Structures are given as C-alpha cells and as structure tokens.
Amino acid sequence: MRIAVLGGDGFCGWPVALHLSRHGHDVTVVDSLVRRRTDDELGVESLTPVRPLPERLAAWWEVTGLVVRHVRLDLAREPERLAALLAAERPEAVVHLAEQRAAPYSMRDAAHKRYTVDTNVNATHNLLAALVEVGLDAHVVHLGTMGVYGYETAAVDLPEGYLHVSYPDRTGASIERDVLYPTRPGSVYHLTKSLDQLLFQFYAQNDGLRITDLHQGIVWGTQTPETRLDPRLVNRFDYDGDYGTVLNRFLVQAALGLPLTVHGTGGQTRAFINLEDTVRCVRLAVESGDAVVGGRVRIMNQVAETLRVRDLAAMLHRLLGAEVAHVPNPRAEAAENELEVRTDQLRDLGLEPILLEERLLEESLETARRYAGRVDPARVPATACWNAERRAAAAPAEAGR
Ligand SMILES: NC(=O)c1ccc[n+]([C@@H]2O[C@H](COP(=O)([O-])OP(=O)(O)OC[C@H]3O[C@@H](n4cnc5c(N)ncnc54)[C@H](O)[C@@H]3O)[C@@H](O)[C@H]2O)c1
Secondary structure, rough: OEEEEEEEOOOOOHHHHHHHHHOOOEEEOOOOOHHHHHHHHOOOOOOOOOOOOHHHHHHHHHHHHOOOOOEEEEEOHHHHHHHHHHHHHHHHOOEOOOOOOOOOHHOOOOOHHHHHHHHHHHHHHHHHHHHHHHHOOOOEEEEHHHHHHHHOOOOEEEEOOOOEEEEEEOOOOOEEEEEOOOOOOOOOHHHHHEEEEEEEEHHHHHHOOOOOEEEEEEEOOOOOHHHOOOHHOOOOOOOOOOOOHHHHHHHHHHOOOOOOOOOOOEOOEEEEEHHHHHHHHHHHHHHHHOOOOOOOOOOEEEOOOOEEEEHHHHHHHHHHHOEEEOOOOOOOOOEEEEEEEHHHHHOOOOOOOOOOHHHHHHHHHHHHOOOOOHHOHHOOOOOOOOOOHHHHHHHHHHOOO
16 A cells, blocks of 8 residues: 655654555655754753664665655645645555644643644644545544543543434434544643544545544553664654653653652553554554545544553562652643543454563663663653643742752
C-alpha cells in the first residue's frame, strides 16, 4: 500500500514508518522537522542521540534495502503544498501523527496555547480539506489520545469513542443514537484532540471520508525491532518535563539516582501502551482500512492496560530502590481516579498487548543508563503550571531548580 506518514520523524512516527516499510508498504514521511527545533527552544535534546533524518533514511536503505522518502512540509501552514503532494503521490492511506503533542508545552503560556491550537487544528483540517479537494479516497488513520475522555471516575468501562444514548421524542417514543463520548480535555493539547474529533465527524458525514481515530494511551519504551537494527536508526527518548512521558521520565530519574517525582498523591490512573504495540496497532488499523466506510468515524481505544502513577513509582522502587518524592501537582486534575477501558476492536484485529513487567523495563533502563551522561537533571521535573496564579507563585522556586 502507498502510505504517507505525517509526523514520521517523531517518537511514534519514526518507528511507525519503519514498521510499515518492513511490512511491504511504500512509505513517504511528511514532516516539517519542527520537533527538532522545539528541542532547541526548550534547551534539551533526546536522551538517545537521534541522527538527522536524511542519515536515518540512508541507514534504513543500507540495512534493509528498503526506500522511505521524506518530504519536508508544514501541514498547518502550507495547505497548497500538502494538496499538491496528495494529488501527485495518491497515497492509499495517510497516517496522521503531525501535531504538537505535549500537554505541559501547550499550557506554558498564551503563546504556546495559540501555537498548539493553530498547529493541531489546522494540520488536521488542512489534511481533510485537501483530500476532498483532490478527490482522493485515502483512509486517514489519526493518532488521538485517551485524554479526550477526561479523567473523572465514571463507573463504566470507557466505550470506544461513542456513547449510546436514548431519549424520549415529543410523543414519548424513544430515540436511539450513538453520540461522540462527551469530551473533558485536561489541557489545551487535549482540547485540540477533542476538536479533531468534530472535524473527523464532519468530513466523514459530509464528504464520506474514511477515517480511523486511535485514542491512544501514554506510550512507554523507546525502541522497536526495526529501530534496533542499527544505532543510526535509534528512536527519540524524551525525558524532559514537557515532552517526556511519565514512565520514561521515571526511568531516567532512576538511572541517575534521582528521586521519582510523583505529582500529588500519585493516585492518577492512566492508560498505557508499549511503543512496539503502538506501531503494530497503527499497521492493524491501516491494513483493515477496507472495513472503514464514510459516514461514521471508526474510533478505537489503543490501550494495553491502566495503571496508577504511584504503583508505577512503587514498582521502580522495588526494582531499583529508587526513592519517591511527592511534589505539588502542576496540573489541574483529580487527585485520584479510576479508569477502565474497552479495547475490543484492536484485540479483534489481533492485538495481544504487551503488559508492563519488571523485566521489560530493563531494556529502557539500560538505554537510560547508557546515555545518562547526556541528561540535564534540571530539565526532568515538569514545570509548566496549569493555573496562572500558581505559575506566578512557583516562578522563583522553579528558577532555583
Ligand atoms: N507519545 C505519546 O505518549 C502519545 C500518546 C497518545 C497520543 N500520541 C499522539 O501520537 C502522535 C505522535 O506523537 P509523538 O509522541 O510521536 O510526537 P512527536 O512530537 O515526537 O512527533 C510529532 C512529529 O510531527 C512533526 N510535526 C508537528 N507539527 C507538524 C506540522 N505542522 N507539519 C509537519 N510535521 C509536523 C514533528 O516534527 C514531529 O516529528 C501525536 O499526534 C500525539 O498526540 C502520542
């Protein structure tokens, strides 16, 4: 299949592009490389020494004999070039991962909020409008987030995107409908993913676009069978307080002998998935595209399991003796929540998820230890505050960190 991987230089996108290529697909990476510039803005770099994209692609060809091309293009700001690319390449599937994806980054200040909304909403909308303009029936597979559901405790197993509701019409007869599950975004980033859902619904209904939206949990791990083939293929490993995901940051803290910074009580329950499952799920979604019809967006929860943050910290304490430090939570969120999630659709497609086990943490820990010399310990704690007053109050303390 001809597949365009938008955001194919990123943490999930790079291993997705290689995995699809290795499974016989003809892959073009479309990426503005903005994520590399964001590292410069934040004054951090990936824990792993990520090679420039042309070098990565040359190494992939050298090691496997497979060609993956790159087109440098900003989806949000170059809509005409995007339409021209789609018209010329005519991909059969478009995997869309090209968004600003860090919740803390999106909450830093008004400029970062605007940047996140402008980038994410326009990137998604430009893609959908271009597909209609070009008349291309490509299946869109979007990486969304479990965060759109919010994290209040609900006594249900979260359904996959839709809530079945019945309500009485004027005569008292029952009307039955599936509606998008009410969103409760916890950051501007999550808000943009909620807005994406409405864009998808509109274009599926109005134009018959075929769309799969994957509501993904927090990704842990860093390597996949493809990125392990050569050191030049190594994947990103973000450990900083903006882009680092919770478990990967804990691993770096543990490797450096720093306390694991648990926000508040650590009672937050979140959905997790290993990176190897992320790439498998995206392939399963792409390869089952014939089952997706216009009119209704297919929404699948891309989750292996749910875990409580303090239990993760306790596991690393048991495994490595890492100390745990409870720090004030910079986010505005429930201190404790329950979370159960339905994942029937991806399991029906063949997903047998990797569950977090101590032995599986070893490889990530080994990576963290190998590159520990590249870590700036001051950049590990999350500093972006959700609440403006607390942000102002925290400023002097943060400066001293
Ligand atoms: N990493 C996670 O834990 C996680 C969890 C749930 C969902 N997701 C979703 O998966 C997707 C990929 O996440 P990631 O962790 O790989 O992020 P990432 O920041 O590492 O990668 C995103 C890539 O998209 C590119 N990009 C961003 N804006 C662009 C634009 N306007 N035009 C062209 N390229 C652009 C960046 O340069 C980068 O290479 C995101 O949409 C994210 O919301 C990620």
